[in-house]
Amino acid sequence: SLSLKGTGFYSDIKWSPDSKKLTYVDNGRNFYLLDIASGAINKIDADELYRPGTFRPAHGDWSSDSRWITYTKLTGTNFQQVFLYSVEQQTSYAVSDGLSDATEPVFDRGGKYLYFFASTDAGPVVNWFDQSNADMRMTRNIYLATLQKETLSPFAKESDEEKGKEEKAEKEEEEEDKEEIEQLKIDLDGIQNRILDIPVDAGNLSGLGSGKENQLIYLKRSDEKQMMHLYDLEEREDKDISEIDSYVLSADGKKMLYRKGPKWGIADAGAKPDPEKGNLNTESMEVKIDPLAEWPQIFDEMWRINRDYFYDPGMHGADWPAMKERYAVFLPHLSCRSDLNKVMMWMGSELAVGHHRLGGGDMLGETKRVEGGLLGADFAVENSRYRITKVFEGLNWNPRLRSPLTEPGLNVKVGEYLLKVNSQELTSDTNLYQPFENSADKIVYLTVGPNADGTGSREIQVVPVENESALRNRDWVEGNLKKVHEATDGQVAYVYVPNTAGAGHAYFKRYFFPQANKKAIIVDERYNGGGSLADYYIDILMRPYQSHWNMRYGSDLKSPSASIQGPKVMIIDENAGSGGDMLPYMFRKFGVGTMVGKTTWGGLVGVLGFPELLDGGYVTAPNVAIWTEDGFIVENVGVAPDIDVEQTPAAVIEGRDPQLEKAIEVALEQLKQNPPKEPVRPPYPIRTRK
Numbered sequence: 083s084l085s086l087k088g089t090g091f092y093s094d095i096k097w098s099p100d101s102k103k104l105t106y107v108d109n110g111r112n113f114y115l116l117d118i119a120s121g122a123i124n125k126i127d128a129d130e131l132y133r134p135g136t137f138r139p140a141h142g143d144w145s146s147d148s149r150w151i152t153y154t155k156l157t158g159t160n161f162q163q164v165f166l167y168s169v170e171q172q173t174s175y176a177v178s179d180g181l182s183d184a185t186e187p188v189f190d191r192g193g194k195y196l197y198f199f200a201s202t203d204a205g206p207v208v209n210w211f212d213q214s215n216a217d218m219r220m221t222r223n224i225y226l227a228t229l230q231k232e233t234l235s236p237f238a239k240e241s242d243e244e245k246g247k248e249e250k251a252e253k254e255e256e257e258e259d260k261e262e263i264e265q266l267k268i269d270l271d272g273i274q275n276r277i278l279d280i281p282v283d284a285g286n287l288s289g290l291g292s293g294k295e296n297q298l299i300y301l302k303r304s305d306e307k308q309m310m311h312l313y314d315l316e317e318r319e320d321k322d323i324s325e326i327d328s329y330v331l332s333a334d335g336k337k338m339l340y341r342k343g344p345k346w347g348i349a350d351a352g353a354k355p356d357p358e359k360g361n362l363n364t365e366s367m368e369v370k371i372d373p374l375a376e377w378p379q380i381f382d383e384m385w386r387i388n389r390d391y392f393y394d395p396g397m398h399g400a401d402w403p404a405m406k407e408r409y410a411v412f413l414p415h416l417s418c419r420s421d422l423n424k425v426m427m428w429m430g431s432e433l434a435v436g437h438h439r440l441g442g443g444d445m446l447g448e449t450k451r452v453e454g455g456l457l458g459a460d461f462a463v464e465n466s467r468y469r470i471t472k473v474f475e476g477l478n479w480n481p482r483l484r485s486p487l488t489e490p491g492l493n494v495k496v497g498e499y500l501l502k503v504n505s506q507e508l509t510s511d512t513n514l515y516q517p518f519e520n521s522a523d524k525i526v527y528l529t530v531g532p533n534a535d536g537t538g539s540r541e542i543q544v545v546p547v548e549n550e551s552a553l554r555n556r557d558w559v560e561g562n563l564k565k566v567h568e569a570t571d572g573q574v575a576y577v578y579v580p581n582t583a584g585a586g587h588a589y590f591k592r593y594f595f596p597q598a599n600k601k602a603i604i605v606d607e608r609y610n611g612g613g614s615l616a617d618y619y620i621d622i623l624m625r626p627y628q629s630h631w632n633m634r635y636g637s638d639l640k641s642p643s644a645s646i647q648g649p650k651v652m653i654i655d656e657n658a659g660s661g662g663d664m665l666p667y668m669f670r671k672f673g674v675g676t677m678v679g680k681t682t683w684g685g686l687v688g689v690l691g692f693p694e695l696l697d698g699g700y701v702t703a704p705n706v707a708i709w710t711e712d713g714f715i716v717e718n719v720g721v722a723p724d725i726d727v728e729q730t731p732a733a734v735i736e737g738r739d740p741q742l743e744k745a746i747e748v749a750l751e752q753l754k755q756n757p758p759k760e761p762v763r764p765p766y767p768i769r770t771r772k
Contacts, residue, residue, distance in 0.1 A: 087123050088112055090390030091693055093137040098148040099263075099333065103169070105141050105151060109390055109693075113140040113153060115169065126167050127174055129156035132706075134210060134690040142187035142198070143292075145266045152177070152187040152196060160208040164198050166268065175270050177227055178277075183208055183220070186288070191335055192295035193266045194233050195226040195315075197280075199287055199300075213614035213661075214621060216587045221284040224300065224313070228276040231269045235278055236296070236315040282313055282320045289328065293335045293351035301326065310340075312352040324354045373444060376696050377422045378413050382406075384426045384440065384701045387692050391703035392433065400432045419443050419697075426701065435704050436685030436717065437660070443699030455521030455546025458485040458553045459494075463510045465534035467499045474553040475560075482552045486544045494530055494542070501536055502529035522548035555580070562742055563593070566604060569746045573753060575600040575646065582661030583613025590619055595644050601758055602648040602749045605669075606742070608679065612660025620668045623650055623675075630761060638763060647759075649752035650675030651745045654723055659683025664708070666721040676752070677723040678745045684720030 086092050088108030095106045104116050111129035116122070129138060133156055142152040142164070149169050154162040157180055164177040164184040177196065178184035183204035188197050199222040206218040228235070280298075289301035289310075296315040301308055310323040329340040331351055338351045346362040349355040385406045388397075409429040416422050423440060430438045460472040473496060476485025487494040502508055503517035504527050518526070526546055531539025547553075559578045566576040575597035579586040597603070605623070625645035630638045654666045654677055663682045670677065687704040694700060708715055725748065727741045 084116065084118070084121060086114075086116070088114065090386060091137070094139040094141055096141045096144065097333075098144050099146055100148040103148065105144075105153075107137055107140050109137060111138055111140075111156070113155075115151070115167075124172060126151070126153065127155050127165065130158040131156050131160055132690070133160070136691045136693050143189050145189050146191070146193060147263050147266045150189075150266060150268060152189065152198075154185055154187065160210070161204070164196075166196070166270070166273075175273075177273055179274055184225075185222075186290040188290055188292045188298075189266075190226075190292050190295060190298070193264070194229060195236075196229060197224065197226050197290060197292060197298050199223070199290055200225050211615050213582055213587065213616050213618040216584070216614070216618065222287040223284045224280040224282055224287065224290070224298070226278050226280055227273055228278070229266070229268045229273075231272070231276075233276075237278065237281065237318065280313060281318070282311070291329070291331050291335075291338075291351075293331060293338075297352060299323075299329075299331075299338075299352045301328075310352070323352060326355075371444070371697070373419065373697070374416075377416055377419075378410075380422060380443070380695050380697065380699065381410065381413060381426060383693070383695055385429065387701055388430065388433070388703040391692055391705045393687060393705045393707045398433050398435065405429055405432050419445050419699075430701075433704075434718065435687050436683070437687055437689050437704045438702055439689075440701040441699065443695060443697040452520050453522045453548045454515050455518035455524070455526065456515075456548070456550045457487055457518075457544065457546055458550045459487055461500065461514060465499075466510050467501065467534045468508065468510060468514055469499050469534075470494065470496055470530075472496060474550065474557050476553055476556070483556060484547060485553055486546055489544065492542050492544065498530045498532055499534050499539075500528060500530055501539055502541075503527075505529075518546055521546050559589075559593075562606065562739070565739075565742065566746060570602075570750060570753075573601045574746070574749045575603040576606065577603065578606045579610060579616075579619065579665070581611040581613045582616040582619075582665060583611070586610070586613065586616070587618065590622075594622065598644040598646060600646060600648075602650065602753050603646050604651045604653065604742075604745045604749055606653045606745075607658050607662055607665055608653055608655040608741070610658035610662030610665065612662045612664075612685075614661060616661055616665040616668065619665060620672060620674065623669075624672060627759075627761075630763065632763060649749050649756065651749045651752075652677045653741050653745050654679040654682050654721065655729065655741070656680045656683060656720075659685040659720075660688065663716050663721055667716060670721065676725065676748055677721075678725045678748060679723045679727055679741045680729070681722045682720040684716060684718050686716040 086106065089110030089112065091109040092106050095104055097104045102118055104118070105114065106116065107113050111132060113126045113128065115124045115126050138156065140153045140155065142154060144151055151167040151169065153165055153167060155165060157163050161180055161183045162185050163180045164187045165174045166177055167174045177187070178200060182200040182202045184198050184200040186199050190197060201220050201222045204220040206215040207220040209215055286303040287300055291299040293299055298313050300311050302311055307325050308327060310326040310329065311320055312323050313320045325342060327341045327343065329338045331338050335351055337348055339346065339348055340355060346364055347355050348360040348362070389402055409425055412425045426440055430440070458474045458476060459470050461468040462471045473487050473494060474485050476488055477483040478485065478489060500508060506517060508517060523545060526544055527541055528544055529539050529541050531537070562578065563576045566574050575594070577590060577593040577597070579590050622644070625642045627645070627647050628641045630640055632638050652666055652669050652675060659682055663684060663686050666677055666682060669675065687707040689702040690705050692701060692703055707717065725744060727744045729741055733740050
C-alpha cells in the first residue's frame with residue numbers, strides 16, 4: 083500500500099503513461115506527485131484561493147514520455163492559469179498569463195501542441211461569492227500552444243505541393259517501428275507568444291481531450307443539449323459527433339467510455355457511438371450491502387469530514403478526538419439509519435455552529451409519495467358545503483404561478499360553492515382534499531355554482547397544481563405592495579426578497595425597477611433563505627444621484643435612472659439567515675437605512691461542498707466563516723434591528739402585520755423629516771456669440 087500526504091481527503095488520481103508515478107489532489111487544494119517505487123511525494127503546487135466543491139481537479143494531462151505534467155492553478159484573482167511541470171527539474175512554468183481563465187490543458191498525441199480552454203469574459207462569473215454576477219455569462223474558446231519553436235502554425239497557409247510532401251513524410255514516419263517512446267521536447271522560452279486560437283465558435287465548452295494525433299475532442303452545451311465535437315487540425319474542420327453527457331478516454335486515446343443519460347457505453351474516441359454496439363449493461367449490476375457494517379464507517383467518515391473540512395482547525399474549542407470516543411459508544415446499539423443520524427447530529431452539535439446538516443443514505447420506510455391536487459383557492463364551510471372565499475391570482479403564462487381557477491373562460495368567483503368533483507358530490511363531511519388525490523397536472527371536472535343546493539351550477543374543466551406555495555407567496559407580496567402604496571399615497575416602494583439566490587434576484591428585479599421613481603423604499607427580507615452575498619441589492623440601493631439629462635420631448639431623465647435617494651427601511655426577522663444575515667449586516671455597515679423587526683437567525687459560517695458518504699448520505703462541515711476587524715461576527719448572534727417589533731400571534735390572526743406597519747410609519751416619518759431633493763432644471767444656456 084502507498085501512504086499519501088496532505089490534508090486528509092484525496093481525489094483525481096492520474097497515472098503516468100509508464101505507470102511509475104501518479105498525481106493527486108487533496109481537499110486543501112494541493113497538487114502532488116507520487117513516485118511509486120520510492121514512495122516519495124513532492125508537492126507540485128497549490129491553489130491560492132478556495133473554490134466551492136469537494137475537490138478542485140488540478141491535473142490536466144501527462145506527456146507521453148511521463149516527463150511533463152500540465153495542470154491548472156487557481157490564482158488570487160479566481161482565474162485558473164495553465165502550467166507545465168518538469169518531473170526531472172521539479173519546476174513549474176507558466177503557459178498562460180493569468181489574464182484569462184484557462185482550463186483543462188491536454189497534450190496532443192503527436193507531441194507538437196498543448197491544447198486548453200480559455201475565457202477572457204469570465205471575470206464576473208468566476209468570482210462566485212458575489213450576487214452581482216448572477217446575470218453574467220461566460221464563453222470559452224479553444225487554444226493551442228506550439229511546444230517547439232520550429233513547429234509552424236497548423237493554420238498557416240500552404241500550397242498543395244507542400245501539403246503533399248508533408249503528408250508523405252508523416253506517413254513514412256508512422257510506418258517506422260519505434261521500440262522506445264520518443265522524449266518530448268518543450269521549448270519554454272517564448273511559449274506564451276506561441277499560443278494560437280483554434281477557429282471554432284466560442285461557447286459553453288468542457289471535456290477537452292486528445293484522441294488521435296492532430297485531433298481534439300470537446301463538449302459544447304447549448305440550452306437544449308450537449309454535443310460532442312471533433313476538431314481535426316489537418317482538415318481544419320469541426321464536426322458534430324453525438325449528444326453525450328460526459329466521457330473519459332482510454333490511456334492510449336483510442337477508445338472512450340461515455341455516458342448519455344442513464345446509459346453507458348464504449349466507442350472509438352471521437353466517433354459517433356453505434357447504438358447496437360459497446361453498450362454496458364449496468365442495469366444488471368447489483369451490490370450486496372450490510373448496513374450494520376457500514377454505519378461505523380459512516381460515523382468515522384462524518385467525524386473525518388469535519389476534522390478536515392471545518393473552517394476552524396481548533397474545532398471551536400471542542401476536543402474532537404474525545405468527541406468521537408464519547409459518541410462511538412452508541413454504535414453497537416443502532417437499529418436503523420435514523421438512529422445513526424441522531425448520534426452524528428449529537429456529535430456535530432458539539433461544534434455549536436449553524437449550517438451543520440446531514441441526511442440521506444439508506445433509509446427504511448421510504449414510500450412512494452402520491453401528490454394531491456390544489457386549486458389555488460381558500461374555502462370555508464357554509465351550508466354543509468365548501469364555499470370559495472378567495473381565489474389566488476396567478477400568472478398563467480408562468481408554470482410555477484399558474485392558478486387553476488383563473489384560466490380563461492372559467493370565470494370562477496369568490497362566493498361560489500364547489501359542489502362536485504368528477505361528478506361525485508362534495509359536502510363538508512368529506513375532506514376537501516380527498517377527491518383531488520393524485521390529480522396534479524391532470525384534468526378534473528368540477529361542478530361550481532352560486533347556491534349550496536346546486537341550482538344555477540355549471541361544470542368546468544380544470545387542471546390542479548401540485549403546489550400552491552408560490553401562488554400564496556405572490557399573493558402575500560402583492561398584498562404588502564398594495565398596503566404600502568395605499569398607506570403612503572404611492573410615495574414608498576415595497577420590494578420583497580425571499581433569498582439572496584436565484585428567486586431573490588428575480589424578485590428584486592421584478593419589483594424594484596418598476597418602482598424606482600418612488601421617493602423611499604421598504605425592503606422586506608423576512609424568511610430570507612440566503613444564498614450569495616447580496617452585494618447586488620446593496621449596490622442598487624446605495625446608488626447616489628449623479629445628474630439629470632434634458633431632452634426636447636418627455637421628462638428629464640435622472641441618472642442613475644433606476645435609483646432611489648430617499649429613506650430606506652428594511653424589515654428583518656428571526657427566520658432570515660445565512661445570506662439573509664449578510665444582507666442586513668451590509669445594510670447597517672454601509673448606512674443604507676433603518677431596520678425594523680427581530681434579530682436574524684445568525685448563521686454566517688457557510689458550506690462549500692463535501693465528500694459523499696458510503697450509502698449516498700451527506701454531511702456538512704461548515705467551512706467558510708465571516709470575519710472583520712472586529713473578529714468573527716454574526717454567527718450564533720444574528721443582526722439586530724434598530725427598532726424591535728414583535729409579530730404577535732394575536733395581531734397576525736387579526737390580519738395585521740405589525741412589522742410592516744412600523745416600517746411604513748418609519749418611512750413616512752423619515753420622508754417628512756428628510757425628503758429627497760428634487761433638483762430644478764436651470765435655464766437653457768446661451769452659447770451664441772454676439
